[in-house]
Amino acid sequence: MLERLKSSLINSPVIKRGEYNYFIHPISDGVPSIDPHLVEEIADYILTITDMEKVDTIVTVEAMGIPVANALSLKTGVPLTIIRKRPYYLEGEVELSQNTGYSKGVLYINGLKKGDRIIIVDDVISTGGTLIALVKALRNMGVEVLDVISVIGRGTGYLQIKEHGIEPKILVTIEVGEKGVEIKNVFGDK
Numbered sequence: 001m002l003e004r005l006k007s008s009l010i011n012s013p014v015i016k017r018g019e020y021n022y023f024i025h026p027i028s029d030g031v032p033s034i035d036p037h038l039v040e041e042i043a044d045y046i047l048t049i050t051d052m053e054k055v056d057t058i059v060t061v062e063a064m065g066i067p068v069a070n071a072l073s074l075k076t077g078v079p080l081t082i083i084r085k086r087p088y089y090l091e092g093e094v095e096l097s098q099n100t101g102y103s104k105g106v107l108y109i110n111g112l113k114k115g116d117r118i119i120i121v122d123d124v125i126s127t128g129g130t131l132i133a134l135v136k137a138l139r140n141m142g143v144e145v146l147d148v149i150s151v152i153g154r155g156t157g158y159l160q161i162k163e164h165g166i167e168p169k170i171l172v173t174i175e176v177g178e179k180g181v182e183i184k185n186v187f188g189d190k
């Protein structure tokens, strides 16, 4: 299960971003290139663990949630909304702060409204900063978050998100050291 994802993660290079050990992987960085079979493996797996029946919109965050979220959209016919890092000044645009382990920025929500039933799909959860802020903003808007799915989880950020009443589905959980990536858990394995 998820063999391509696991083996590609083990081979990921790690660089320093300040104090942060940053792993570089096709799904989280688009580098060196994204194997469509890898994206398909991930999308097919997500579809086995997610009920898409009630989902109005798949929501992802620019940039690297897009390849997997788009594959899900193509496979299901469910539209995709991308949370962007630039404003459009449209009526109803909602702004939120994004803090990751290595960056700070602003995200902008457009195209969603009260009562929409959505799932969030992202490439990585690390500190949990992005997903926690996003879920809070969506709930304030009256958007119903049915599921939060991250392809890769690193460290303990997923524990923080649990404190907000969200049980994220993380396909592969890793530890990232200076020398490389170690796989800690695979969704569905116990």
Ligand SMILES: O=P(O)(O)OC[C@H]1O[C@H](OP(=O)(O)OP(=O)(O)O)[C@H](O)[C@@H]1O
Binding pocket: 028, 029, 061, 062, 063, 064, 065, 099, 100, 101, 103, 122, 123, 124, 125, 126, 127, 128, 129, 130, 131, 157
């Ligand atoms: O759990 P956190 O510490 O918040 O980190 C996770 C976030 O970091 C990455 O986004 P990034 O802002 O680096 O953008 P990218 O997708 O453009 O690489 C990733 O796509 C997540 O959205």
Ligand code: HPA
Binding pocket: 021, 022, 023, 024, 025, 028, 029, 100, 101, 124, 125, 126, 176
């Ligand atoms: O270490 C990382 N690598 C790639 N994307 C990420 N998003 C959060 N942390 C990381």
